[in-house]
Every structure is written in structure tokens, then in C-alpha cells.
Amino acid sequence: MSRKLVFAALAGLFVAAAALPADAQQRTLRIGTEGAYAPWNATDTAGKLVGFEIDLGNEICKRQNIQCEWVAQAFDGIIPALVARRFDAIMAGMSITERRLETIDFSQPYAGTPSIFAVLKTSPLAAAIGPAADRVPMGEDTPARKAALDKLSAALRGKTVGVQRATIQEGFLNDFMKGVVTTRLYDTNENLLLDINAGRVDAGFASYSYWLPATEKEAGRNIAIVGNGFSGGGFGRGVGVGVRKGDAATKKIFDDGLAELKKDGTVKALALKWFKFDATVD
Amino acid sequence: MLAWGDAGWGDEMARGALVTLAVAICSFAISLIIGTGTAAAKLSGFLPARLAADAYIVLMRGIPDLLIIYLLFFGGSMALMSVASVFGHTGYLELPIFATGAIAIGIASGAYTGEVIRGAFEAVPKGQIEAARACGMSGFLLFRRIQAPLALRYALPGLGNAWQVTLKETALISVIGLVEIMRQAAIASGSTQQPFTFYFVAAIAYLGLTLLSNRGFAAAEAYATRGVRRA
Amino acid sequence: MLDFALMAEAFPAILAGTGTTLKLVAGALLCGFFLAVPTALAADSRSRILRGTAAGYVLFFRGTPLLVQIFLIYYGLGQFEAVRASIFWPILREPWWCALLALSLNTGAYTGEIVRGGLQSVPAGQIEAARAAGMSGLLLYRRIIAPIALRQALPAYSNEVVSMIKATALASTITIMEITGIARTFISQTFKPIEIFLVAGAIYLVLNFFAAQLLRALERHLSPHRRPI
Numbered sequence: 075m076s077r078k079l080v081f082a083a084l085a086g087l088f089v090a091a092a093a094l095p096a097d098a099q100q101r102t103l104r105i106g107t108e109g110a111y112a113p114w115n116a117t118d119t120a121g122k123l124v125g126f127e128i129d130l131g132n133e134i135c136k137r138q139n140i141q142c143e144w145v146a147q148a149f150d151g152i153i154p155a156l157v158a159r160r161f162d163a164i165m166a167g168m169s170i171t172e173r174r175l176e177t178i179d180f181s182q183p184y185a186g187t188p189s190i191f192a193v194l195k196t197s198p199l200a201a202a203i204g205p206a207a208d209r210v211p212m213g214e215d216t217p218a219r220k221a222a223l224d225k226l227s228a229a230l231r232g233k234t235v236g237v238q239r240a241t242i243q244e245g246f247l248n249d250f251m252k253g254v255v256t257t258r259l260y261d262t263n264e265n266l267l268l269d270i271n272a273g274r275v276d277a278g279f280a281s282y283s284y285w286l287p288a289t290e291k292e293a294g295r296n297i298a299i300v301g302n303g304f305s306g307g308g309f310g311r312g313v314g315v316g317v318r319k320g321d322a323a324t325k326k327i328f329d330d331g332l333a334e335l336k337k338d339g340t341v342k343a344l345a346l347k348w349f350k351f352d353a354t355v356d
Numbered sequence: 357m358l359a360w361g362d363a364g365w366g367d368e369m370a371r372g373a374l375v376t377l378a379v380a381i382c383s384f385a386i387s388l389i390i391g392t393g394t395a396a397a398k399l400s401g402f403l404p405a406r407l408a409a410d411a412y413i414v415l416m417r418g419i420p421d422l423l424i425i426y427l428l429f430f431g432g433s434m435a436l437m438s439v440a441s442v443f444g445h446t447g448y449l450e451l452p453i454f455a456t457g458a459i460a461i462g463i464a465s466g467a468y469t470g471e472v473i474r475g476a477f478e479a480v481p482k483g484q485i486e487a488a489r490a491c492g493m494s495g496f497l498l499f500r501r502i503q504a505p506l507a508l509r510y511a512l513p514g515l516g517n518a519w520q521v522t523l524k525e526t527a528l529i530s531v532i533g534l535v536e537i538m539r540q541a542a543i544a545s546g547s548t549q550q551p552f553t554f555y556f557v558a559a560i561a562y563l564g565l566t567l568l569s570n571r572g573f574a575a576a577e578a579y580a581t582r583g584v585r586r587a
Numbered sequence: 588m589l590d591f592a593l594m595a596e597a598f599p600a601i602l603a604g605t606g607t608t609l610k611l612v613a614g615a616l617l618c619g620f621f622l623a624v625p626t627a628l629a630a631d632s633r634s635r636i637l638r639g640t641a642a643g644y645v646l647f648f649r650g651t652p653l654l655v656q657i658f659l660i661y662y663g664l665g666q667f668e669a670v671r672a673s674i675f676w677p678i679l680r681e682p683w684w685c686a687l688l689a690l691s692l693n694t695g696a697y698t699g700e701i702v703r704g705g706l707q708s709v710p711a712g713q714i715e716a717a718r719a720a721g722m723s724g725l726l727l728y729r730r731i732i733a734p735i736a737l738r739q740a741l742p743a744y745s746n747e748v749v750s751m752i753k754a755t756a757l758a759s760t761i762t763i764m765e766i767t768g769i770a771r772t773f774i775s776q777t778f779k780p781i782e783i784f785l786v787a788g789a790i791y792l793v794l795n796f797f798a799a800q801l802l803r804a805l806e807r808h809l810s811p812h813r814r815p816i
Contacts, residue, residue, distance in 0.1 A: 076435050109543065110543065110547075112547075116547065117543045118547075119362060119363055119364055119365055119368075119544075119545060119547070120362040120368075121368040121371075121535070121543075121610045146531070146533050146535075147533050148531065148532075148533065150771060150775045151426075151429075151532075151774070151780065152429070153538075153778045154430050154778050154780040155772065156780070157778065158430045158431070158433060158434075158449075158780075159448065160429075161432060161452065168484075172382070173776075177778045178778075208757065236762075239771065239772065239775050240775030240776075244775070251760070259762055259764075259768075259772060260762060261760065262546055264545075264546030264547070264549070264661065265546065267549065268549060268551060268662055268665065268666070269665070271549070272666070272671060272680070273671065274665065274681075289448070292549075293549035294674035294764070312608055334373075335709070364745075373589045377699070381645070401690050402692075413791070414792075416798060417749060418791060418792035418795040419752075419753070419755070419788040419791050419792055419793075420656050420753040420756035420767070420788075420791055421753070421757045422757065422767065423756065423767070423784050423787060423788045423791070424788075426784050427780075427781060427784050427785070427788070428782060430780040430784075431780075431781045434781075457623070459614055483667075513678075518669075520649075524650075524651065524652040524653075525652070526652075527652035527654045527655060527656060529732065531760075538652070538654060538655065541655075541658075543727055545662065549660065549666075550666060551662035551665075552659065552662075552663035552664065552666045552667070555655055555658045555659045555663050556663065557657060557658060558655050559651040559655045559656075562650060562652060562655065563646070563647065563650045566650040568607075570635070571607075576806075
């Protein structure tokens with residue numbers, strides 16, 4: 075067989091295999107998630123995606139009678155990947171914020187917890203910031219907000235704080251802590267946890283729902299959750315399902331599904347199962 | 357921790373290594389196809405083809421492979437659809453992750469492979485070609501009997517290098533979510549918070565694949581140079 | 588189709604990362620060169636231990652992906668209490684030094700092979716002639732072997748410089764804000780990866796173009812005998 079023929083056959087095969095028309099797949103709804111943000115979404119030792127959002131998403135798909143498929147995607151590229159149609163929805167602990175709403179649409183929220191700092195128990199910051207305290211709403215410039223931010227700035231001045239790239243927590247550091255702390259951006263919160271343990275960053279900033287279960291595991295036994303929780307404002311209105319702008323059909327699937335599952339208590343039951351507390355929002 | 361089965365990461369890591377091997381083979385095949393085309397273009401007398409090949413080589417040598425992977429991941433569908441629309445296909449097309457990664461690495465390393473192949477063809481002694489012509493060979497017969505076998509012999513060491521580079525480059529595909537060994541190691545080390553163990557296993561797997569393929573290429577070289585007199 | 592206004596806005600911000608990228612490249616090439624020369628000499632030495640060490644080093648760093656090396660050094664070593672208690676921790680604690688270390692070890696292995704090839708290419712006749720003229724030891728190296736080896740190795744070394752510039756993009760995976768790190772942060776705020784990565788790609792292209800030109804000029808300077816008369 076001539077070389078040209080082999081090439082032609084190979085190339086043909088390849089194009090045919092690679093460029094499957096999407097019509098053949100359209101009945102399957104693909105949901106993008108991170109798989110590295112326990113207990114929202116994580117990967118277990120069998121290599122399978124597990125977590126609150128995996129259970130919730132599968133339940134929605136079951137009730138709405140559609141085929142669903144999960145796609146793992148790094149968090150900092152998850153919105154661009156949705157826009158590039160790598161999948162049709164995002165369930166990745168992603169909060170509904172004004173900034174994100176400029177690019178994508180969201181379903182109604184299904185959960186939400188404040189963002190809070192974590193440090194090594196042995197760090198002087200543990201005492202300086204103080205034990206985990208009340209939630210401070212960031213929506214309006216109140217005296218309480220100013221007091222909390224001032225206290226935080228005083229304790230963290232000159233320190234290095236780690237956050238996951240592309241998160242609301244990164245946004246907070248940019249908006250309120252610029253010039254006060256050095257920000258270090260991580261691909262995953264798991265890598266951030268590694269570096270808090272290693273003492274490479276003085277503090278980490280993430281969702282309370284991530285820290286709490288982490289501190290109960292071996293890897294987080296030296297970690298303390300400290301200071302005020304923050305929510306509202308730039309932190310958004312809770313975690314929702316992200317869909318492409320104008321994709322009303324997909325949005326409706328999740329809005330309807332969530333409404334039903336909230337009403338019959340499934341969302342709350344799943345939250346209690348995975349977070350050990352009620353993380354649901356209305 | 358590296359136990360086999362659902363309790364450990366052993367079988368996942370092994371599967372990851374197999375995916376790495378598979379995606380590396382596909383990438384290398386694409387790289388060979390593109391490289392052959394590039395070499396043909398550079399050796400042709402057609403100026404636009406030569407310029408296009410030069411531009412391609414400059415681009416691929418100058419841009420990090422990581423960016424090429426990202427660009428193809430986020431922009432691949434758009435590019436594919438615009439090509440398809442030329443042929444009258446409308447509607448949505450997409451490249452699966454595996455193909456996206458293999459094509460990206462293939463494109464990135466095709467420039468290197470192309471230079472290896474071109475160098476090999478240029479190394480074929482003129483006397484051999486003249487002798488073949490004198491025997492009445494020409495065109496495809498000359499290519500098949502004389503040029504290609506000799507060029508293959510000269511190209512093999514370079515192609516061996518290209519394969520090694522390609523194999524290692526596939527680690528970058530982990531950033532777009534293909535669960536090959538690097539991605540598997542990242543998942544496992546995040547989940548267990550024991551990064552050293554898993555990245556070390558991944559490193560050993562790459563080393564094993566490299567050494568194994570080195571032997572393969574050495575055998576191929578021995579075969580291709582059989583009958584060559586050694587000093 | 589493409590958001591050119593965004594590209595124009597992103598350009599100066601990403602360009603600001605060039606300094607970090609170049610510092611990494613320069614640091615890695617310098618440290619790598621100081622690793623490469625002993626590696627090349629050890630690889631050709633009579634001592635089996637030296638030869639074995641050099642071969643093992645070159646095999647590991649050329650046989651595994653740079654990304655694995657970076658993660659092993661950064662996240663892998665940081666895992667151990669013993670490492671964190673050691674005198675090396677002030678260096679290994681910083682992402683910057685970890686990136687530099689990984690890049691240096693990597694390029695050191697490749698450059699070692701290039702240097703070895705250069706040394707081997709020095710014709711035996713030249714060395715014999717120098718010896719006959721009474722040169723030996725350091726003088727022989729400085730006047731005869733090093734200049735010829737350098738000239739021979741330069742084309743391969745140019746390739747290594749270019750691939751080091753490209754390799755620094757991986758430093759962004761361990762929180763370093765060089766060109767790719769800034770680009771990725773920009774994307775996480777604008778959600779427009781294609782535009783931003785095109786800008787970053789163009790910057791790398793220009794950097795590599797200048798690096799290649801510079802090295803080619805050096806090559807011409809070192810090979811006066813090949814210049815057309």
C-alpha cells in the first residue's frame with residue numbers, strides 16, 4: 075500500500091473520529107465540575123466524581139428524565155469552557171455574582187456559605203484574627219463591615235494569603251486587601267491547603283464549607299478557621315448552576331429541578347449528608 | 357495508598373499511564389503526518405508552500421506548547437466549525453479532549469519532526485539518486501526504493517528524540533482535564549495530600565516509558581542500518 | 588469575532604510579566620550552565636561513580652516532563668516535615684526558588700549533554716598540536732578546547748535557550764506571576780481565553796525571535812572562518 079494511501083486513510087479516520095457531529099450527543103446534558111473541591115465535588119479513590127453537587131445534579135437529571143454526563147475541568151477555565159461549549163452547565167460550587175452574570179446565566183441558588191480565613195493553629199495569626207466569628211454582610215458599607223475589614227487588615231498586613239484563582243475570594247482580596255497582603259493564586263484549594271500546612275502562605279481564604287470538613291480530616295488537623303465570615307456583595311447570592319447566556323432550556327431544567335428538590339427536602343438532606351450542616355439557601 | 361482496586365490509587369495510576377501512552381502515540385502519529393507535509397513543503401520548489409512551512413515552524417518554535425493546548429481547547433470548536441462551513445456543513449462540531457490534546461501536541465511537535473525528516477531527505481547522497489536514475493528509476497519508484505528507505509535510516513535517531521519529546525509534552529494535556537498519568541497524580545495528591553508519592557510514581561512511569569521506547573528505537577535503528585559497514 | 592479592545596487592554600498588563608519570565612530564564616540558564624559543565628566532565632571521567640551519577644541525573648531530568656519535576660520539587664518536597672525543618676527550607680519555601688531550581692536542574696541536564704557533545708567534537712589533532720606547542724591543563728582548556736567546543740555547541744544551545752523561554756510558562760502552575768500567570772489571572776476575570784492567550788503567545792514569539800537573533804549573531808562572531816569573504 076502506498077504511503078499516501080496510508081496517510082489519507084489515517085487522516086480520514088481521524089477526522090471522522092474527532093469531529094463527531096454534536097447532534098448525536100445532544101440528548102446528553104453535560105455538566106462541568108472541578109472534582110477537587112470536597113465536599114461539593116471531589117474525586118474518590120476509584121477515580122469517580124463524588125460530592126454534594128454530583129448527588130444533587132444526578133438527582134435533578136433523574137427527576138427531569140434526562141441523560142447527564144459529568145466533565146471535570148479546572149476551575150479557572152470553567153466559565154470559558156462553558157462558553158466554548160465543552161459542557162452545558164456548571165455545578166462547581168460557583169457563586170452567582172454580578173461579575174459572572176455579565177458572561178453567563180445562573181439557575182436559582184441551591185447552597186451558600188460564607189467565605190472565611192484559615193491559618194495554621196500554631197500561627198500567631200490564629201490569635202491575632204481570633205476564633206471563627208459572625209458573618210459580616212458585604213453588600214453595604216456598614217460600620218460593622220468597616221470594623222471587620224479594619225481588624226482583618228491590621229492582622230494580615232504584610233502577610234501572604236493564598237486563594238484559588240478565579241474565585242470570589244480572589245475578588246475579595248483584589249477589592250479590599252490590595253496593598254495590604256500579598257496574594258498567591260492556586261489552581262485548586264487542595265494545593266492551597268498543602269501550602270498552608272507547609273507554611274508557605276500565612277493564611278488561606280476559601281468557603282467555610284470547604285474548610286470545615288477539611289479540618290476534620292487528617293490533612294487539616296493543624297488548621298484553624300479564624301475571624302469573621304464574609305458573604306453578600308461581591309460574594310454573590312449563593313451557589314447556582316451556571317449556563318450559557320440565553321440558554322433558557324438548560325436553565326429551566328435546573329430551575330425546575332431545584333424547585334422540586336428544595337420543596338421535598340432533598341437538597342437539605344444532601345447538604346446535611348455532605349456538609350454536616352444545612353448549607354441550603356432559598 | 358497505591359493499592360489496587362477501589363480503595364487505592366494503584367489501578368487509576370496504571371490506567372493513567374496507559375492513557376499517556378495512547379495519547380503520546382496519537383500525538384506522534386499526527387506529528388509525523390504534519391512533519392512529512394512540512395518537510396515536503398520545504399523541499400518543494402513552490403515558494404508559497406516553503407514560506408507557509410517556514411511560518412509554521414517559527415510559530416511553533418516560538419510559542420509555549422501550554423498556550424497551544426489552551427488555544428486549541430478553547431478555540432478548537434470555533435476553528436473546526438469555520439473549516440466545516442467551507443465544505444457546507446453547518447451546525448455544532450466539537451473535538452473531544454483526547455483528540456484536542458493529541459492534535460495540539462502533534463501540531464506543536466510537528467515543526468520539530470518536519471525538520472528531522474527534511475534533514476534526512478537532504479542527507480541522502482546525490483550519488484545514490486544519480487545511480488538510481490541511471491538504472492532507469494524515476495518518480496515514485498525512486499522515492500520508494502531509494503530515497504525513502506535511506507531517509508528513514510538517517511531520520512531514525514532524530515525521530516527517536518522527537519518521540520521522547522512528544523511523550524513528555526503529553527503531560528501538559530493534563531491542564532485541560534484529560535485524565536492521563538499527570539492529571540491522575542494531581543487528583544490523587546490533592547485528595548490524599550501526599551503529593552510526593554504520586555508525582556514520584558508519575559515520574560517513574562515516564563522514565564519507564566522513555567527507557568522502553570529507547571530500546572524500541574535502538575532495535576529499529578539496528579534494523580534500518582543492517583548492511584551498513586562500520587569502521 | 589475577537590475582542591481587540593480587550594487584547595489592547597491586556598497587552599501592557601501581560602507585558603509586565605516579561606521581567607519575571609526573563610529573570611527566570613536568565614537565572615535558570617546561568618545555574619544550569621554551572622551544573623552542565625561538571626556533568627559533562629563527570630560523564631566522560633574515568634571514575635565509575637562520577638559517570639553513574641552524571642548518567643542518572645541526565646536520565647531523570649531528560650526522561651521526565653518538566654511539569655512533574657516542578658510539582659515534585661514544589662509540592663512534593665514541601666510535604667515532608669524533615670525538609671521543612673532543614674536549612675534548605677528558606678529556599679524551598681518560596682515558589683520562585685522552587686521554579687528556578689526545577690528549571691535549572693532541567694536545563695542543566697540538557698546543557699550537560701550539549702557541552703559533552705561540544706567537547707567531543709574538538710579534533711584530537713588540535714589538542715595534540717597544542718600539547719606539542721607546550722600547552723597543558725587550564726591553558727589548553729582556555730585557549731583551545733573551550734573556544735572550539737563553544738562554537739560547536741552553540742547551535743544546539745540556542746535551541747535550549749528558546750525551549751527554556753517557553754518552559755518558564757510552566758512556572759505559572761506554582762503561583763508565579765510571569766507572562767502565562769498574569770494571562771491566566773486576566774482570563775479568570777474576563778473569561779476570554781483566546782484573546783488573552785493570543786496576546787501572551789505573541790509576546791513569547793517576539794522574545795524567542797530576539798533570543799534567536801542574538802545567539803545567531805554570537806555564532807557568526809565566533810565563527811569568523813565561516814563568514815563569506
